[in-house]
Amino acid sequence: xxxxxxxxxxxPSFYSLAGKMIPLFSITSIVLFALGLYIGFFVAPTDFQQxxxxxxxxxxxxxxxxxxxxxxxxxxxxxxxLAFNTRLSSMIATAIAPTGAMFTFLALWTxxxxxxxxxxxxxxxxxxLTSELILLFLYIGFMALQAAIDDPRRAxxxxxxxxxxxxxxxxxxxxxxxxxxxxxxxxxxxxxxSPKMATTMLTGMLIMSLACxxxxxxxxxxxxxxxxxxxxxxxxxxxxxxxxx
Amino acid sequence: xxxxxxxxxxxxxxxxxxDINFILEAGELLQVNGPNxxxxxxxxxxxxxxxxxxxxxxQWRGNFIHSLDEEYHSVITYLGHLNGVKDNLTAIxxxxxxxxxxxxxxxxxKAYGALQYMGLGGREALPVKVLSQGQRRRVxxxxxxxxxxxxxxxxxxxxxxxxxxxxxxxxLLEQHLEEGGMVVMTTHQEINVTxxxxxxxxxx
Amino acid sequence: xxxxxxxxxxxxxxxxxxxxxxxxxxxxxxxxxxxxGVGPEINMLxxxxxxxxxxxxxxxxxxxxxRMFFSDYxxxxxxxxxxxxxxxxxxxxxxxxxxxLVTGVPLALIAPILGVQFDLSIDALLVLTASLLLGTPILxxxxxIGAALTLGLRGGGVLVSLLVxxxxxxxxxxxxxxxxxxxxxxxxxxxxxxxxxxxxLSLVFAPWAAAVALRISLE
Numbered sequence: 001x002x003x004x005x006x007x008x009x010x011x012p013s014f015y016s017l018a019g020k021m022i023p024l025f026s027i028t029s030i031v032l033f034a035l036g037l038y039i040g041f042f043v044a045p046t047d048f049q050q051x052x053x054x055x056x057x058x059x060x061x062x063x064x065x066x067x068x069x070x071x072x073x074x075x076x077x078x079x080x081x082l083a084f085n086t087r088l089s090s091m092i093a094t095a096i097a098p099t100g101a102m103f104t105f106l107a108l109w110t111x112x113x114x115x116x117x118x119x120x121x122x123x124x125x126x127x128x129l130t131s132e133l134i135l136l137f138l139y140i141g142f143m144a145l146q147a148a149i150d151d152p153r154r155a156x157x158x159x160x161x162x163x164x165x166x167x168x169x170x171x172x173x174x175x176x177x178x179x180x181x182x183x184x185x186x187x188x189x190x191x192x193x194s195p196k197m198a199t200t201m202l203t204g205m206l207i208m209s210l211a212c213x214x215x216x217x218x219x220x221x222x223x224x225x226x227x228x229x230x231x232x233x234x235x236x237x238x239x240x241x242x243x244x245x
Numbered sequence: 246x247x248x249x250x251x252x253x254x255x256x257x258x259x260x261x262x263x264d265i266n267f268i269l270e271a272g273e274l275l276q277v278n279g280p281n282x283x284x285x286x287x288x289x290x291x292x293x294x295x296x297x298x299x300x301x302x303x304q305w306r307g308n309f310i311h312s313l314d315e316e317y318h319s320v321i322t323y324l325g326h327l328n329g330v331k332d333n334l335t336a337i338x339x340x341x342x343x344x345x346x347x348x349x350x351x352x353x354x355k356a357y358g359a360l361q362y363m364g365l366g367g368r369e370a371l372p373v374k375v376l377s378q379g380q381r382r383r384v385x386x387x388x389x390x391x392x393x394x395x396x397x398x399x400x401x402x403x404x405x406x407x408x409x410x411x412x413x414x415x416x417l418l419e420q421h422l423e424e425g426g427m428v429v430m431t432t433h434q435e436i437n438v439t440x441x442x443x444x445x446x447x448x449x
Numbered sequence: 450x451x452x453x454x455x456x457x458x459x460x461x462x463x464x465x466x467x468x469x470x471x472x473x474x475x476x477x478x479x480x481x482x483x484x485x486g487v488g489p490e491i492n493m494l495x496x497x498x499x500x501x502x503x504x505x506x507x508x509x510x511x512x513x514x515x516r517m518f519f520s521d522y523x524x525x526x527x528x529x530x531x532x533x534x535x536x537x538x539x540x541x542x543x544x545x546x547x548x549x550l551v552t553g554v555p556l557a558l559i560a561p562i563l564g565v566q567f568d569l570s571i572d573a574l575l576v577l578t579a580s581l582l583l584g585t586p587i588l589x590x591x592x593x594i595g596a597a598l599t600l601g602l603r604g605g606g607v608l609v610s611l612l613v614x615x616x617x618x619x620x621x622x623x624x625x626x627x628x629x630x631x632x633x634x635x636x637x638x639x640x641x642x643x644x645x646x647x648x649x650l651s652l653v654f655a656p657w658a659a660a661v662a663l664r665i666s667l668e
Contacts, residue, residue, distance in 0.1 A: 327525025
């Protein structure tokens, strides 16, 4: 049976579809979070080098992954919105930005918490940390630009341009920072030299990242629904919705 | 020939106008009337391709203007309600540069002639910031004398002009229409131009 | 046409020399503030100099970005440029080039004098100038995108810095890196060629992106 996907690209049908999908993703994410945290805190063995402090990676690593994936996805939706003039794609891009920024901040924060017992300092100008910080700046720039523009269509398009410029620049920035880092640091502390990971740790981490995915999808759908309502508040279907409620 | 079908413009959440249809042939003048805020400027900006309509299409000699793009720009001259002149440049520099930007490089002699015709003789070398509003408008309008475009899109060209200058502009329009040009303009004043056909479009 | 844009912007800059000089003095003052902030210890100053000069150049170039499109936007000239039969990206390239000629080039030329305050060697001073000459056009080109996007927005000046400064980071790293490398005797050619590569990249992509941004902002 063929599904007409284009049907869901119109805001009203997307609105109702998203409404049905949110509980699904929310529940999955809660279950996965519970499972992942259980494995992380009670099942995974204590690391003989890093003792208990390493357990923060069960949040840190998925958050760092999410922060990068979400930026790419955001730029992708924004690009579709710019190229094909589809309102919904731009709304999704706008909805992704705060979640992405949240994960970036979380990755930085948990990184600092991990760094204090491990490296003896909250912050190291490590290539990854620095790039993550710049990623946070890019998210903030995107959101600030969209917030400063009153006309939603202009905000969508301008946001798309800056998101795409950011995507082109991310590899260049990452490469520059990495190179800069190796030039400056004598004894580099590297995240990549961590000891071989036990299977349970890996399982826990994968479950946690899956949980983060589910959480992100649920939250982004919710936010997209809010944006749809805000933008279409004067249309027939929204007043019908209000009448029904 | 300029053909407009089912044009709709949306500003914010309100529809400014919709179902605008007209055809403009060589030698015809279209006068757009309407109260403030009825979308006259928006319509003109859409016609020259600066803004995109919410709905509807504009064709120039059978081709959609967004597919013609820069080719379309070479047949139109748009004068908006902003003068597009630089305060710190002289009248003559302004005219030469704005023509060059429109892809129409002119020599100084021609530019002097145009400014003279517009009644700015002797003021060509003054920076525009010392000129009056009406005189600045004349500097802008001098472009019409030296351009070789077919379709003129003029937003309130007569604002700030005195009677003599209004007359000048009217003669200019007549001449352009006689030569087979087309004009789309908005104005609050009554104009007196003999054209092959004067069409009126009322926006509400 | 392209030349007309440059000629016009330079003419305008000549008529408003104060604007150009303000940017230049901003650069000089910022650089001179650093020794006052961190103390006159000459070895430390020498180590800091490339970074300080480059960060100041970044800020000075960024502060003058608003000039690139804003006055043309206000008086309607930008509308006329959008309706030009020439490609808009070519026009943007012209404007970015003019911006570089009135901000980047003077910064690069005055930088050696400031470098002397930080006791840089002659070689390092030459590399500093070369890196600024190669790097500042990139700043103007990337900055054009930011300036075009924030055209006519409230708080546009601050917003531009949020958008543009993160994108300036590679230029900062390799620009300052070039001077550092030459002062420790490693040779700056690798850094300078990377800057050159960035310049080529931004010459190709930035005018086009800024042209798209201008159309969005003027719609």
